[in-house]
Amino acid sequence: MNVEHEIKLLIEEIKRLGSPNSDGNVCVTFGTLFNDDRCANIFEALVGTLRAAKRKKVVTYDGELLLQGVHDNVSIKLLKDTL
Template sequence: MDLSGEYQILKDAIKEYGTVNSDGRSSCAYGILFDKTANTLEALNGTLRAAKRQKKVAFDAEILMMPNDKDVQVVLLEIE
């Protein structure tokens, strides 16, 4: 499964709407990602799970669900 386009949208959203942590990694709350990518990512959870399996992002849950996980931080693992 090629998720490069979806991953790029996810990566751009984390950088645009998130913050940079002290370790230089960008992170964004799941609730913000959910709201901001609703029109561009049809399956945010699928993209997040695939990116997590590929060690491109990290978050502290198996699957994220709104509204319970809206404050969970999704961390972009690459540093730019």
């Protein structure tokens, strides 16, 4: 899969699993994304897709590299819902 296609899929999964915050942006925790069965089947490298989406300013989160377990409570905020 190409990166842009994976980012589009990521946007849909964040919207499916997340909820709007006070700013109106949809947020989801890394743990929720990582532990979701559907996401596990879609994304071969979820962390890599998140990093690419962050570089394109589609999502934002604290830190550079997210690790399962350690960063499960890190909030991922969707900044725009199109690429």
